[in-house]
Every structure is written in C-alpha cells, then in structure tokens.
Amino acid sequence: MTFDDVRKLTLAWPEVEDGTSYGTSALKVRKKMLARLKEDGDSLVMPGIPADERDMLVASQPKVFYFTDHYKDYPMVLIRLSKTKRATVEPLLRRQWRALASKAAVRAFDHSQKS
Template structure:
C-alpha cells in the first residue's frame, strides 16, 4: 500500500478531509487527526491503538507493525505501508474514525451495505 491508497479508502468515509500534520500528508476527521504519513515516507502513523493492542500487533506481525521510543507513551502504532494489506489498514483506521466522526456520519456509513457495525 501507499499513502495514496490509504487516501482513496478513507476519503470515501463521511467527514474525512485531506490535510497535513508535522509537514506530512494527513487525513483528518472534523479537523482531528485520523492518520498521517510518517516522515520516512513509507510508514503510517495509526492513532487510537492502546499499548496492549500495539504489543499484540507487533508481536504477531513484526514485519508490518512497529513503534519508536518517540511514540512509546502514546496510543499509536506505526505501520509499514509497503508490507500492509488494505484490510488491516482499513480496519484500524475505521475504528479510529468512529471515535472522531459525528453520530450522523457513523449512521450514514453504517447504512451502506456491507458497512454495518
């Protein structure tokens, strides 16, 4: 995957917009950060992942998921885009999107066949 692939997926969801964060391309929901491209240009900063889930992801899929000391105290995992599959990326981002989106936007997405809760 590439960030452009991520963009194609997420921009179909209500309230998602293109933006920047720390000088890198980012996707936002109602002005709040959904995800961004890490400065290395190949990793995705995935928010909304607690320490336990992050540890599990890194342990089970170390070629895809990792983190740096900079992100140790934050609910974030880093994802190597070239090694990732769309399903994994979409699932993580969609879960975080639900925490940022309005109730109306969530209902609108759930009304699309195959996008239920």
C-alpha cells in the same frame, strides 16, 4: 499499500479530509487526526491504538507494525505501508474513523452500507 491507497479508501468516508500534520500528508476527521504519513514516506502513524493492542500487533507482525521511543507513551502504532495489505489496515482506520466522526455521519454511513 501506499498512502495514496489509504487516502482513496478513507476519503470515501464521511467527514474525512486531506490535511497535513508535522509537515507530512495527513487525513483528518473533524480536524482530528485519522492517520498521517511519517517522514520516511512509507510508514503510517496510526493513533487510537492502546499500548496493549499495539504490543500484540507488533509481536504478531513485526515487519508490518512497530513503534519508536517517541511513540511509546502514546496510543499509536506505526504501520509499514509497503509491507501490509488493505485487509490489515482498513479495520484499524475504520475503527479510528468511527471514534472521530459525528454520530450522525456514522449512522448515515452504516445505513448506506446496508442499502
């Protein structure tokens, strides 16, 4: 995957927009970060991942998931996009989007998926 793949996927969801964060490309929902590209150009900074889940992800797929000392005290994981697939990343992005999007947007999106 690439950040462009992530962008294409998430911009199809309501209230997602392009932005920047810490000087890199980011995707935001209602001005809150959904995900951003890390400075290395290959890693996705993914918020909304509690430490226990992050530890499990890192232990189960260390080539894909990791974190640095900088992120150890935050509910975030880093994802090596070049080492992952959409099926791994999309559920994490979707869960974070659902947490950030308005209830009305989530309802409308869910309804549109059933049609």
